[in-house]
Amino acid sequence: MSSNKIALSSVEKQELINLLKARFEKNMDRHNGLEWISVEAKLKNNSEKLWSLNEMEKTGGEPDVIGYEKGTDEYVFFDCSAESPKNRRSICYDQKALDSRKENKPANSAINMATEMGIDILNEEQYRALQLLGKFDTKTSSWIKTPDEIRNHGGAIFADYRYGNIFIYHNGAESYYAARGFRGALSV
Template identity: 65%
Template sequence: MTNKELSVEQREELLQTLQARFEKNMNRHEGLQWTNIQAKLEANVDKLWSLHEMEATGGEPDVVHYHPNSDEYMFYDCSAESPKGRRSVCYDREAWEARKNHKPETTAMDMAAEMGIELLTEEQYRELQQLGKFDLKTSSWIQTPEKIRKLGGAIFCDRRYDTIFLYHNGADSYYAARGFRGSLKV
């Protein structure tokens, strides 16, 4: 077993967790059938490893879309707050290297790449917020346009006062209440 493979027991436990979350939150994926999603997951075990990493870091991944043209299911982190195991990270490696003191352990972009997921875009973040109320106490880095990143910034979102806010910060900043949410196509 390599470090990116799950044991049979881990796969079964993850599938049970995902199915229970799917059934508990049908408003996120009306019209979709768990049996179809499970078959797709079982045919793509590398994606199961990524979902396991999302789960292990507190993301509570769930299906939010099905794209019939590409036959892909989209999973987003649906934890109430930014995933606990992915907080206190600056935006990317360039920002991390630019820090002189008190570097965080890793970066959002590095961690997402290692997990095999992508940071949510602004559009995806706003779409997620249509499915519930997320990040009421935390914030989440999102994909930053290259123009902003070249100038040293990065963007993040949260929900306050029943409104979704888009903010900016130096890409090298990090806070205990800021992490990132990811997406995964299966």
């Protein structure tokens, strides 16, 4: 997590909670059986996670509750923007990939940004679960957590939704495209 985090003011916290509540109520099919009052209680008791959710929102992720983990008593938020979050695109996969570029370096990497925001990048299983909730990344793609055996060979994987199917594919980790970003997950 970034050491230069700025805490949200009480007004900012309430504005974010109100926005998240409105999104929660608008998209009840994403979280059947869950009640906002329980989610809100968790949020109000966790300023650090609220800060991370605010970062997700500021970068275009439109975070929403997608589930509840009974074992850890945590609500799970995913970026639910229709396309890969707008302010997290044109980035390579990780710091190693960023360092390997000698020219035309992107501004950042997916893993660095996720770490700075205090969130996790979605893995393949999570990405597939997200696609059960709607159609996401129909015009963009999103880096997803890459297994070490792929990353050790210089590659990274990304996903998108085309032709009624989820596609998982590979690219050099140092590549970056205007239509590729990443989606995050956060447990509260």
